[in-house]
Amino acid sequence: MTMLRIENLHATVGETEILRGLSLEVGAGEVHAIMGPNGAGKSTLAYVLGGRPGYEVTAGSVTFQGHDLLALEPHERAAAGLFLGFQYPVEIPGVSNVQFLREALNAQRSARNEALLSGGDFLKLAREKAGLLKLDMDMLKRPVNVGFSGGEKKRAEMVQMGILDPAFAVLDETDSGLDIDALRTVGEGINAIMRKPDKGVLLITHYQRLLDYVKPDKVHVLAKGRIVTSGGPELARQLETEGYEAVAA
Ligand code: ADP
Ligand code: MG
Ligand code: MG
Numbered sequence: 001m002t003m004l005r006i007e008n009l010h011a012t013v014g015e016t017e018i019l020r021g022l023s024l025e026v027g028a029g030e031v032h033a034i035m036g037p038n039g040a041g042k043s044t045l046a047y048v049l050g051g052r053p054g055y056e057v058t059a060g061s062v063t064f065q066g067h068d069l070l071a072l073e074p075h076e077r078a079a080a081g082l083f084l085g086f087q088y089p090v091e092i093p094g095v096s097n098v099q100f101l102r103e104a105l106n107a108q109r110s111a112r113n114e115a116l117l118s119g120g121d122f123l124k125l126a127r128e129k130a131g132l133l134k135l136d137m138d139m140l141k142r143p144v145n146v147g148f149s150g151g152e153k154k155r156a157e158m159v160q161m162g163i164l165d166p167a168f169a170v171l172d173e174t175d176s177g178l179d180i181d182a183l184r185t186v187g188e189g190i191n192a193i194m195r196k197p198d199k200g201v202l203l204i205t206h207y208q209r210l211l212d213y214v215k216p217d218k219v220h221v222l223a224k225g226r227i228v229t230s231g232g233p234e235l236a237r238q239l240e241t242e243g244y245e246a247v248a249a
Contacts, residue, residue: 001027001028002025002026002027002028002063003026003027003028003030003064003065003167003168003199003200004024004025004026004062004063004064004069004168004200004202005024005025005061005062005063006022006023006024006025006060006061006062007023007060007061007062007063008021008022008023008059008060008061009021009022009023009045009048009057009059009060009061009062010022010057010058010059010060011044011048011055011056011057011058012055012056012058013044013054013055013056014054017058017225018041018044018225019041019044019045019048019225019226020041020224020225020226021059021060021225021226022041022045022060022222022225022226022227023060023226023227024202024220024227026168026200026201026202027200028197028198028199028200029196029197029198029199029200030200030201030217030218031194031195031200031201031203031214031215031216031217032200032201032202032203032216032217032218032219032220033203033204033205033211033216033218033219033220033236034202034203034204034205034219034220034221034222034227035204035205035206035219035220035221035222035236035239035244036221036222036223036244036248037223037244038206040222040223040224040225041222041224041225042172042173042204042222043172043173043204044225045170045204045222046084046086046170046172046204048062049062049069049077049082049084049170049202050074050077050082050084050170051070051072051073051074051077052074057070064077064080064081064082064168065080065081065167065168067080069082075107075111076111078104078108078164078166079107079108079111079112080167081166081167081168082166082167082168082169082170083161083164083166083168083169083170084169084170084171084172085154085157085158085161085169085170085171085172085174086157086172089145089153089154089156089157090144090145091143091144091145091146091148092143092144092145092146093143093146094143095143095144096140096141096142096143096144097139097140097141097142097143097144097156097159098122098123098126098140098141100144101122101126101140101159101160101163102117102119102122102126104160104163104164105117105122105163105164108164125163126140126159126163128162129159129162129163129193130159132159132162132189132192132193133155133156133158133159133162133185133186133189134155134185135152135155135156135159139152139156140156140159144156149177150176150177150178151177151178151179151182153177154174154175154176154177154178154182154186155182155185155186155189157174158174158186158189158190158193161189161190161193161194162189162192162193165193166194166199167198167199167200168199168200168201168202169190169194169199169200169201169202170201170202170204171190171201171202171203171204172204173204173205173206174186174190174203174205174210175205175206175207175209175210176206183209183210183213184213186210186213187210187212187213187214188213190203190213190214191213191214195214201214203216207240208236208237208239208240211233211236215233216232216233216236217232218230218231218232219231219232219233219235219236219239221235221239221244221247221248223244223248228248229247229248235247
């Protein structure tokens with residue numbers, strides 16, 4: 001079953017067309033990696049899927065679990081089970097991670113007419129997911145991302161993903177700024193949370209190394225706003241040794 005189907009997607013930021021006919025299909029139970037040079041449009045794709053203001057779709061379609069994703073507001077996309085992990089996580093002074101995560105989870109549950117979690121049940125869930133990502137519970141009591149190292153921000157984001165338990169995750173350079181140990185922890189966290197027959201992942205990355213832990217079913221090269229080459233995991237290794245120019249020119 002196809003979870004995410006992107007067809008001939010064109011999108012502009014300001015006056016500039018960044019995505020130029022991008023097509024991609026991710027099936028249930030699959031992890032797809034998107035690699036590509038700087039400025040190719042990888043983050044733009046993540047923002048367009050999330051519905052970020054300022055990113056205008058001018059042609060094409062995106063279907064998520066059979067629904068027209070582009071017709072949904074950003075919060076409706078999240079409630080429908082789409083999670084986005086960003087290259088540059090935001091800081092929210094004055095709001096603790098625990099407060100933020102419980103609000104986010106209960107907003108989604110409420111949108112799906114599901115029962116809200118009590119404080120106690122939520123803390124139990126948060127503790128379990130923090131343990132999975134080796135993030136100290138004390139970190140979750142601090143304001144969102146304020147004073148967190150790059151690696152702590154990424155692990156906190158994966159705790160958030162674990163708590164929200166989305167059907168589909170788009171992760172934009174989740175491996176950036178991670179040391180070797182954090183990379184393994186985050187990779188194993190992604191597998192534990194998202195490697196399920198009814199879920200899907202789009203993993204945007206510059207490097208092969210995260211793919212050693214989260215093994216992709218397919219690898220795509222994004223260049224100049226469209227997918228120019230697709231293959232299996234071996235394509236990522238070939239890119240690493242030969243470079244984008246040689247492989248995707
Ligand atoms: P990648 O994530 O693959 O490195 P991006 O999606 O961030 O690439 O950017 C793709 C292109 O879009 C780049 O040329 C970038 O300069 C341009 N771009 C991104 N955001 C904006 C913006 N807000 N305004 C104008 N141009 C932008
Ligand atoms: Mg970039
Ligand atoms: Mg980017």
